[in-house]
Amino acid sequence: MFTLQMSILFLFGYFLQSCKVAGDIKIAIPGSSLSTNASLYAIWSVDRAVDGRIGGGKCGCCTAIERPCSLQLDLQQSYLVKRIVLKGRTDGAYNQFANITVYIGNDVSQMVEQPFSTISDLVQTYVLTPPQAMQAIIVIGGMSGKRDKDYMVICEIEVYRQQDCANGTYGPDCNKTCHCVEGPCDAVTGICGTGCKRGWRGAACNETCADGSYGTNCSLTCSAFCRNNRPCHHINGTCIEGCADGYDFSTDKTCNTPCDHKRYGRDCSSICSEYCHNKQTCHHINGTCPNGCGDGYDFNRDKTCNATCKNRKFGKNCLMDCNCDECHHINGSCAIFKQQCDTGFKMDKDICQPCERRRFGPNCSNECHCEQCHNVNGSCDLYTNNCDGGFRLDNGLCKPTEEKTTIELSHGELVGVICAAIVACVVCSVVTALCLRHRRRHQTSASNTTESCQGTAVSAYDELSPKTKATSHYDTLTITIPPTSSECEQIPKALQKAEEYERLQLNQKTVAATYEKLSPNLTTGEQYERLETC
Template identity: 30%
Template sequence: MAVLRILAVLVLAQWIQLTVVADFSCESGMFGDSCSYSCHCGTSCDVTTGACSGDCDTGWRKAGGLCQKQNIALNKTASTTSGQFQNWSPSNAVDGDSSINGLGKTCFHARRSPSDWTVDLGQDFQLYDIRIYSRNTFYFRNANSNIYLNNDPSSICATLPGTTTNPVDVTCNGTGRYVTIRKLGPGGQEGHDSALNICEVEIYVCSPGIYGANCDKFCHCLDSACDRLTGLCAGDCRPGWQDQRCDTACNSVTYGINCMKTCAERKCSVPNSPCDRHTGACDTGCLPGWTEDDCTQVPVNCPPGRYGPECTEFCSSRSCKTPSSVCDVTGSCPDGCREGWQTSDCIIPCQSGRYGSNCSKSCDSRHCQTAPVSCDHVTGACAAGCQEGWIGADCTLRCKRGTYGPDCTRCGHCDVTCNIGDGRCPGQCLDGFTGDRCDEDVRVSPVTSGVIGGAVVLVVMLLLIGGLTICLLKSGRLKWISSPSTGVRNKNTGDTGEIPVHANTYRTNEQDYIELSDVTREREEKSQYDVIQNKVYENSQI
């Protein structure tokens, strides 16, 4: 009986949490606090609790009467490194068809073993429950498979049991983008009979503002989702809510973010005016001289460079993104605060454990080598450096795939992803590279290849020219021309007109020599012609 009473109290508390402000109507398909939650079951959910009377929308699963569990693996990119058997593609396991009879080859089947299957969720998610459908009567192909995250075989979050009913639900409590199922098997091309044979994989997360194993509890975090299991918020609560899970409504005398504002401080036109726990709005209006919905601002004329209710604050002392010595009476920064500061006039540093723009980041969400509770309220920098796989001053940026080490150094030229710790290649180096990390280039450089090629071409051309010269000389088509020699011209040249062998060729250049040779040749030809003509004439006289 005591247990029943406790359950009744818990259910009542949850109902009160939702109905404190649910005295208004939401548009179709919405429900809950400020109508900020989606039904995910068409337009038929309860406007207060979100309970669905019908089926959930595609990709959503009902639990606790709500359709707030989303299958984030649906239609995402799936792959395998062990090949696919015939037309049993990896994408068949995330196509929304959970049929297990295998007809039409709607499942995935690896070609060889060891075998694996991976889905890319597109971004990091806090995971918890995974449902796997195996092909009917072939569950043994998936039995004892390991499930790990982010392509790290050492990060095993679940193992499928040896025998079970179909489908099987496993708990994978971790954060990741890539989810891999791996089965060792006997190995080899013929090992497809024991390789993975998966019909559908469903990976569930709660919709924003929902937590719990069945995604049936509500949290109201301001700028982030709450923890899937605990419901704790990393930052502030939305207006109207307070406590670590942001699941407790403001009382009747407080309102705003974390319920930090007091209703009594408002300047409403009617004392004790109703106080909206979200905005603190005065439904009767403000007293003369006071503004804003909650009637907490008064316009005054401060001297230049000052602001505030008593004009005691200096505009230049604010930590605005764009510093200025001029401001209005409120001192608000038009473009917001620099990192590490908060409030509208940016004069209050982030509270302990928070840092960054609008103090929206949590110190304990970093991936430092050491994890102190507090950190620099501006940068959140990790003094001792980052854990492996993370970079950035605050160690919140995950290294991209294909990098390793604390500085996310790019992997070498390996045929598979290198080890995230030391960058060693677990597979084979690509052609032209060697070393443990496949980062030693042994290819011949283009410059060296060009020089060698040019030298070969030059040698071949010289050989061809030399050979051609020798052939021309031997055939007589090319003759050597002797250098002109000096001496005294023989004056007794007769009537032939020839130049004696020892004639003086002083001051006769090569061109002159060629022209004289041509004259001599013409005279010889003419002399022979005259002899022939004389003989013809004599014969004609006889």
């Protein structure tokens, strides 16, 4: 009766255990190797522990090993084991599981003791949570305390692994991922037999490519033009934050393609200026025109050539002067803005051109009076020292000659000249009166001399100036006149010469007086020296 009850209890427990572990996969033990270090009972060999049968002492399906002993089971490969079940005899061998210990591991040198989860006289179960990778199981049987022969009896060793993982997962409870090119990876190690997919590396193909690389075997290099120098996606090389300025993310996610023709900047959203020199395309990153700007646009202020010339400039590189307050930035036209030309320039075909060679001033209305002059102020000495006839160089300008006294004489000098002129007029009047008086005397003396015609030239000469003591009047009359009638006829001519000499002397005194007025700082001797030099 007791044996029947125990059998029913064993079957009921086995049923419950099977229900509990539904979904676990039993490892096929046949083919695995078993070994022991102790003596066996009769013919109860170790291979009976994995023959798939259970029963009593007469079934011939159990192994009995004399204690102390060990039984080692080597599986064909490593499995993620969830549960180990030891089953004993069903006919009342109550000490069969007494004082036994189970060790598990992949290497017999690194075995780990596994505590039991449930135990009875018939079944002993070890549940591994989470599942453990193992390839070997060792069961150690110590002495149970019996006095007679003491045996460890095991009818069956059952090992259960976890279910197969879906492709791309492995490990305990399939909680790890792998990225194989094809098929599943190893359930325990994750090793991909077919290699890794693009963007993955490592034995289990579960490590992304290092920053800066992507693709199959991580053999490709990310673009250097990912925005903010961020790394690209490890699989396809896409720049995570888009492209840096000058590269087109819309057509190439890897950011290796510069902006298309005539575009530049962030997302290639800016358009190149149409005023680049010779209509060239601009730089794809910053929009700079490579060879400068076309006429009328200022490259110094704006390298993208969108800024027109300013500050009265126009033309190539804005180097030409408008010569008016505002002109067209390309062709320099002042007329388009109804502007007047600057001084020294004249409108010619809507452009303010410099005056011609002999013209200057506002609207070129003034004449230089030299071959070429400055177009603004009329200065001739920049080009020549020769003025036209009737003009002379004065302070760089060619001016009429008569203007010199009026322009050059200071106020004091002008007053001095006027006073000198007045004094000269007075002196001339006095001298004229004296000369007339002197002439009358000479005429009377000559008449008397002619009538008498007696005496010598000396007496005739004395009659010319009977009241004058000065000897200067006789300087030119020191000649001897023979007392002949023909010679007497020449006396009037001598008198005329004396009169002319006296007039010359008076004129010299007048000029000297005038010169003294003009040069008051010179001594009298210096004044007369200058007169004599003249």
